[in-house]
Amino acid sequence: MARVAVVTGGTRGIGAAIAKTLKTAGHTVAANYAGNDEAAQKFKAETGIAVYKWDVGDPAACADGLGKVASELGPVDILVNNAGITRDGMFHRMTFEQWHAVIRTNLDSMFAMTRPVIEGMRERGFGRIVNISSINGQKGQMGQTNYSAAKAGVIGFTKALAQENAAKGVTVNCVCPGYIDTDMVAAVPEDVLKKIIAGIPVGRLGRAEEIAEAVTYLASDKAGFITGSVLTINGGQYIANG
Numbered sequence: 001m002a003r004v005a006v007v008t009g010g011t012r013g014i015g016a017a018i019a020k021t022l023k024t025a026g027h028t029v030a031a032n033y034a035g036n037d038e039a040a041q042k043f044k045a046e047t048g049i050a051v052y053k054w055d056v057g058d059p060a061a062c063a064d065g066l067g068k069v070a071s072e073l074g075p076v077d078i079l080v081n082n083a084g085i086t087r088d089g090m091f092h093r094m095t096f097e098q099w100h101a102v103i104r105t106n107l108d109s110m111f112a113m114t115r116p117v118i119e120g121m122r123e124r125g126f127g128r129i130v131n132i133s134s135i136n137g138q139k140g141q142m143g144q145t146n147y148s149a150a151k152a153g154v155i156g157f158t159k160a161l162a163q164e165n166a167a168k169g170v171t172v173n174c175v176c177p178g179y180i181d182t183d184m185v186a187a188v189p190e191d192v193l194k195k196i197i198a199g200i201p202v203g204r205l206g207r208a209e210e211i212a213e214a215v216t217y218l219a220s221d222k223a224g225f226i227t228g229s230v231l232t233i234n235g236g237q238y239i240a241n242g
Helices: 011-023 037-047 061-072 096-122 135-139 144-168 189-198 208-218
Strands: 002-006 028-032 052-055 076-081 127-132 170-177 232-233
Touching: 002 011, 002 061, 011 028, 011 037, 011 076, 011 208, 028 037, 028 061, 037 052, 052 061, 061 076, 061 096, 076 096, 096 127, 096 144, 096 170, 127 144, 127 208, 135 144, 135 170, 135 232, 144 170, 144 232, 170 208, 208 232
Parallel strands: 002 028, 002 076, 028 052, 076 127, 127 170, 170 232
Antiparallel strands: none
16 A cells, blocks of 8 residues: 655665665655755656655654655655764764764654654554664674664664554564665775675675665565564674564
């Protein structure tokens, strides 16, 4: 069944792949973005997907933005919390600004984006929430205490919210990508990237489309018995218990 889906960070990288795959599945998609107007407009022109600009760490902006999406496209039944940033640095040199920026965008956004839509989903008896965490939220990563903490928090948020809403037809799941071939990973120094790939048993980076297909399944009517799950997609680099 075709539904209205919102994807945060939805105009580039993994988010763009998710937005396009959801559209291909028949959904009406709204792609949120934070600041790159040029990339957003290019994405809109290429895909025909509506784009909306707001800060996912700002609860008032999220409420306003989601209200606009609902008025223009219809009630939001699918939410993909994908937006994320990094502000890497060793903890003994990390500033509070680096810490707070990542927690705000990567974790506070879980509340700011989900709270405005959860009541409507419960009332309608259907909802699909898919949160994008990370391999580094599962295993930790040197130089990313802020990012790892936020992404681990996304996993805990997912499991608790799933329990609260299962009886109302709302599922909440989490996808933990490993290293995916995106602009963010491409910016890693070549020697570091070679070491990363050497540690991935399948011998390559993941593709954004591989994440998108999994998210689209979890967002479908067929996935109604899957909730509170953590799906690890990392080429065998880290094998988690969930």
